[in-house]
Amino acid sequence: MPRKPVCFGCLAAGILLAMTAGAAAQRGALAVDGLRAFSHVEKLVGFGPRPTGSPAIAKAQAYIIEALKKLNLQVEAQDFLATTPNGAISMKNIVGKTRPSRDSVVILASHYDTKLIASTSFVGANDGGSSTGLLLDLARVLSQRRDASLGIWFVFFDGEEAQQEWSETDSLYGSRHFVERLKAGPHFPSVKAMILMDMVGDRDLKLENDASSTSWLMAMARKSASELGYENYLATAQRAIVDDHIPFIRAGIPAVDLIDLDYGFNHSFWHTSNDTLDKISPKSLKIVGDIVVRLIDKLSRKP
Numbered sequence: 068m069p070r071k072p073v074c075f076g077c078l079a080a081g082i083l084l085a086m087t088a089g090a091a092a093q094r095g096a097l098a099v100d101g102l103r104a105f106s107h108v109e110k111l112v113g114f115g116p117r118p119t120g121s122p123a124i125a126k127a128q129a130y131i132i133e134a135l136k137k138l139n140l141q142v143e144a145q146d147f148l149a150t151t152p153n154g155a156i157s158m159k160n161i162v163g164k165t166r167p168s169r170d171s172v173v174i175l176a177s178h179y180d181t182k183l184i185a186s187t188s189f190v191g192a193n194d195g196g197s198s199t200g201l202l203l204d205l206a207r208v209l210s211q212r213r214d215a216s217l218g219i220w221f222v223f224f225d226g227e228e229a230q231q232e233w234s235e236t237d238s239l240y241g242s243r244h245f246v247e248r249l250k251a252g253p254h255f256p257s258v259k260a261m262i263l264m265d266m267v268g269d270r271d272l273k274l275e276n277d278a279s280s281t282s283w284l285m286a287m288a289r290k291s292a293s294e295l296g297y298e299n300y301l302a303t304a305q306r307a308i309v310d311d312h313i314p315f316i317r318a319g320i321p322a323v324d325l326i327d328l329d330y331g332f333n334h335s336f337w338h339t340s341n342d343t344l345d346k347i348s349p350k351s352l353k354i355v356g357d358i359v360v361r362l363i364d365k366l367s368r369k370p
């Protein structure tokens with residue numbers, strides 16, 4: 068077979084094309100992808116209702132751990148036995164760490180359990196699913212940054228939901244346990260801030276101006292949103308929210324909760340069988356993800 072003559076123009080064009088494709092892939096790798104985050108939520112919802120201690124939550128745990136390992140993160144499972152009004156229940160927090168040797172750490176977190184609701188198929192696409200899917204895509208994005216000065220821990224809490232009625236003792240099992248362990252360990256002084264995401268997938272996104280969050284960190288998050296042109300997605304009126312960020316604030320760690328607590332007309336989709344995939348959107352996940360990435364950038368420049 069005769070050898071084809073080499074076309075130097077084609078070769079140059081080919082190299083240019085390859086470089087452009089490479090640059091595009093690099094850009095894609097460094098930005099949150101709403102569709103990727105959404106596809107993680109689809110997987111989680113596909114396991115069915117995922118209350119603490121259920122066979123379905125075990126599938127969600129395996130899925131999260133595998134996804135973090137694929138990103139070459141250092142993965143730890145915190146197993147503990149929680150005392151609840153429904154008896155002792157085995158729970159598991161999952162932690163993925165990037166750049167674990169850094170002495171300045173930011174924690175990004177979400178709960179991944181869904182509330183146990185008898186006689187209802189509550190799959191928690193938004194409540195439990197959305198923030199978990201987004202956190203997995205943020206792990207992909209933020210672990211690939213070479214220039215980053217911060218260590219980032221991606222923390223997935225079990226047992227955020229009450230077993231029966233929400234109270235100080237019947238809620239936030241995973242985050243309370245995590246903070247107790249953190250305080251007892253050597254890394255406590257390294258943790259500079261905690262960013263919580265919860266119910267961030269609502270198609271009609273409006274992030275709360277949470278009065279319980281650390282004020283300078285909330286201001287920084289809102290500034291990040293405004294700079295990105297996302298001010299329309301910020302609620303103005305303040306309200307105080309109790310969520311997985313509270314144990315951190317009580318321990319003296321600055322923390323912010325990015326949450327939309329107005330889900331459906333009069334919050335009517337919340338904790339009901341209406342919390343399904345069609346109520347959330349890749350676009351909302353992308354918006355919140357972009358805000359978090361920009362907030363991390365600001366935190367990395369903060370002395």
Ligand SMILES: [Zn+2]
Pocket residue numbers: 182194228338
């Ligand atoms: Zn809930």
